[in-house]
Amino acid sequence: MKRRVAVLGATGTVGQRICDLLRDHPWFEVATLTGGASTGMRYGDAVRWLLPSDVPFQDMVVRSSTPEAIEADLVLSALPSGVAKKVEPQFAEAGFPVVSNAGAHRMDPDVPLVVPEVNPEHVRLVEEQRGRRGWGGFIATDPNCSTVNFVLGLRPIQDLFKIKKVVVTTMQAVSGAGYPGVPSLDILGNVIPFIVGEEEKMRRETLKILGRMEGGIVREAGFSVAASCNRVPTVDGHLETIYIEAEERIDLDDVREAFRNFKGEVHGLNLPTSPTDPVILREEEDRPQTRLDSMAGSVPGMSVSVGRVRHGIDDRALQFVVLGHNTIRGAAGCAVTLAELLAAMGYL
Amino acid sequence: MKRRVAVLGATGTVGQRICDLLRDHPWFEVATLTGGASTGMRYGDAVRWLLPSDVPFQDMVVRSSTPEAIEADLVLSALPSGVAKKVEPQFAEAGFPVVSNAGAHRMDPDVPLVVPEVNPEHVRLVEEQRGRRGWGGFIATDPNCSTVNFVLGLRPIQDLFKIKKVVVTTMQAVSGAGYPGVPSLDILGNVIPFIVGEEEKMRRETLKILGRMEGGIVREAGFSVAASCNRVPTVDGHLETIYIEAEERIDLDDVREAFRNFKGEVHGLNLPTSPTDPVILREEEDRPQTRLDSMAGSVPGMSVSVGRVRHGIDDRALQFVVLGHNTIRGAAGCAVTLAELLAAMGYL
């Protein structure tokens, strides 16, 4: 029997992607969709559907984002961060497991921030969280879209050498800003070298995700991150150039091997939305490319692609490129996979 | 009386920009235009003009790129690198001063590689060159487009602290690849994380330009450069994110002050195509932007814009953004300014 899911904020860009991924999910069925201004409308009428596919769940009536309004075994939240800050704890207190894509609670010490293929063991933080807050439910979060790609690019090589610092520059697609998001007058034929809050998020979230569970807490990873985040005129897919310095000499063949062999830390669990190869190594000199490779993977859009593996200023420095689909791998798909992980680990 | 200029390769994208800049030049007049396949045609018929302005010099007959075919006091070369390698020395040997935008001779130890506002004193290398090669003329070069912006961003702060390393990521416009250049199928809605040879050029050219003349040679600058070069769907303007590490603490106010006060090393010479402020500091959090700021400056397109000045991983690291027009500041305008510098210094 499938678990019943409520999607909070189902009309937004991430909410739409979640609904799209849950159309025929083997473990979950969508039981409730919630919205803000559109409460009471048919989902088919309420949503401005932005994907090429047909609108799913058209005849469901959009409910308000309150615990009383929904029936579900778990809650997937695509709420705006400001709303999530207030609403998600209400759901957790009311006993719901909440998997959130919002930024509101990611950095709370007792809230897991998880990319299942990267740091699944962090979900155990929910025990700490429940104990401390006295909740029947809990909140588990996935990271910001540019962070997801970033940590998937770093995880396979994290244990190869001791990372000292990482300098990253992102070229992010407009879908990352939601809808209506970036005005076309701002981005056509343009690059905007600033995304509010993004660089700090990439730094802090990455160190938490790549940190280690010790006792009931996460010890942050011990390296430095400097990010430069840019908006470019692409639709889907965040491409990132990465420069890493290590304590020791880096063997490029080891790096390529590690990328090739990476199956993710949840490999044995057969999570339906986690792809066979969470990281795909491209050998061509001009790949990955945003338009060609964003939908890569056995679950389309769920694998990140890496390429252009080479040394930096010397052989203790490594450079490469990582690309991932920002609303699938970087948001909706990551949240769904996290829900699957929680199911597989018995937390639902 | 104006000096007579021959523009070699006048039908290409850089050749067109040079012609556009020399329409009403106070010091130079265009006497000859040369081409390849279009030799013998009217320039107005031979050129596929890509700028919004009218075609200048329409009735001039395109000549072949050989010393015998031209009459001129100096030669501005916008030839493809392969052709330039063979042809430019022939002109220099025949007594012509050659200012070249081609990559062929930039790294020759006795050939000056000059951005006038950055390293004008390097032009003295031509004396070495003439002596060594026994030429009546000489070759002086300007750098690759992404290098020009880069060194203009670095020069104002080069003496503030000791630079150890620079990590740079570029987002380069399609006009940088010439015409027909990048196929639209490759770049619409896309980012291509590779430009052949570009990263190595940025490294080597930068160290030469920011090096010091000592005796008759240039001593390369003593820091490291790691570049990641990307093509993005913009028309004109290369935007670059820069990360610098220094030996010592960097004061951001000093950096901003240095950018604001930089007048270029040729300030007193009143070169007509060199702008009042070769570097413009933007204080807004989301500037410079490619489409809005590429034409900045008292000579449109000749100033680079910098912005987002901030620390990197700690206060010995600096991050900022630099943007410049790639075919004006980064190519044609730089070549014209170099010709002006040579004139002002008595080398013509």
Added chain:
Amino acid sequence: MKRRVAVLGATGTVGQRICDLLRDHPWFEVATLTGGASTGMRYGDAVRWLLPSDVPFQDMVVRSSTPEAIEADLVLSALPSGVAKKVEPQFAEAGFPVVSNAGAHRMDPDVPLVVPEVNPEHVRLVEEQRGRRGWGGFIATDPNCSTVNFVLGLRPIQDLFKIKKVVVTTMQAVSGAGYPGVPSLDILGNVIPFIVGEEEKMRRETLKILGRMEGGIVREAGFSVAASCNRVPTVDGHLETIYIEAEERIDLDDVREAFRNFKGEVHGLNLPTSPTDPVILREEEDRPQTRLDSMAGSVPGMSVSVGRVRHGIDDRALQFVVLGHNTIRGAAGCAVTLAELLAAMGYL
């Protein structure tokens, strides 16, 4: 002595263009800027400036859009249509001449709808208007951006033959929708074959503008118009394909001659913002093009370009293309020129 101008709605995209055009105007000086939410702020702080130029009038304090708040000899209104409907009559009643770019009053029978180079004699409607409404001031309007280009393309040939019908398809730039306007997610790599209200505006406004003043009213032109309006991913410039059927055989040489000779109906008045050639005929088979030709003209952006003149299904049918800058020629510049016309005709 210059006339003092108040710009209503000065922070919007059209308001910005008006301010840009009035920087150093020989007849007008900007005395007041008004806004909505930004009332009380410095203009430099209030406006999100979207043009490559510097913000003019930065230190003016934005006032509210009410007659009491301003001192001026005339009012240029770039207000949203809904606001204009209520506010503009208040200004006219208070004695101000109002030149409006808004759609609210264009189709009122006693309100002139004027492109100065096309139908300057229609401004005499203001006499009717004042008489009928008892106003000290008046309202004069310019048309929708796609209409301006359209009627400038039709006017030179209107008297060559008897037009029966016109079928027009537009490809309109995103700046025509204001700011924030079209979300980038909607338009990147896309065509949207619908712009709300635009097709009907093109039909009705065109017939009024190309109609004849008879007695105190405008008799609509006697042909039919069918429009298809599309949004395409360009920044500035509306390109339109036009198909015309006439009662009689059309001579293409006559058409080209008429385009070449058209100087506009205000030629003798030397309006500062009206270009020498309001219509520029391109002979190349692939021109005009949006990015190359939108800024054409002796006053940049004020001339429309026509091209691809050819027969349609037979020699009574004519096809051609017209392109014009939508926020300059099609909005701000048209309003400024209309104000100039009113000044020249003694209505201010």
Added chain:
Amino acid sequence: MKRRVAVLGATGTVGQRICDLLRDHPWFEVATLTGGASTGMRYGDAVRWLLPSDVPFQDMVVRSSTPEAIEADLVLSALPSGVAKKVEPQFAEAGFPVVSNAGAHRMDPDVPLVVPEVNPEHVRLVEEQRGRRGWGGFIATDPNCSTVNFVLGLRPIQDLFKIKKVVVTTMQAVSGAGYPGVPSLDILGNVIPFIVGEEEKMRRETLKILGRMEGGIVREAGFSVAASCNRVPTVDGHLETIYIEAEERIDLDDVREAFRNFKGEVHGLNLPTSPTDPVILREEEDRPQTRLDSMAGSVPGMSVSVGRVRHGIDDRALQFVVLGHNTIRGAAGCAVTLAELLAAMGYL
């Protein structure tokens, strides 16, 4: 047992699409791939693959485009028109059935020009052709990409009323020009109102396709067509605005009904690549859109979408929009479907 197919010109953009569609085709298997300069190379090395999918048939060796070099039951030709003119008759003479996407032979009176869902009965022209030319094989062609969409939009309503004339404006994607095709410098942020030969092709091909087989020849349809063809910065999908005049009053409900009910003239044959609904009617006021709807259909990219059904200048005039994927529906997919039709009708 599957029929063996040779794909001529397999490395080009249309050739790639054909290979992509034939990966797992139920009736056909790819036996030979041919190329020009790449003869002798592995297909995986020879092709610059432009689709997001993996390269199929990577280890096949590319052969030359000559009858002796191939073994196949039929030939699918994606050759450039100049090459096709000479080569295709050689294959037909050598006994091969040739299905060609090239323009070379489309207008030959004894060569069928077929969109299977529109005019399948025209394939009988091959009998005439064989008789007249004494060939063992034959040539059958599909139309130009913008024509395919056009006739699919017209066919469902062709019998509802007597069409007098059609005025069409296209907004065509860059993939229609092949690779490298349109230089990015020409099309970024631009519209080019000209595509060489396209308008005449749309006229002539449409009248042939919508004509009637009578005796052994095709009698052209009896209406007029005037086309304006434009290149816009989209990747895939040609959008066309259509204006039709009829002899009699047009009922819009009849039109919508006809679009909704159209199953294509090959409905009963169950051609694997022909979609359930060759035409999809969109009821929203702003659909179809290029990026959202190009991949519509039960066979992705094989259905065209129509929308914005409305009257034109009066109720004898009809306007609507049609959109189709230019390299699938408009080229490769149409050729494959035509091959399927020939198989189903016993011509292979």
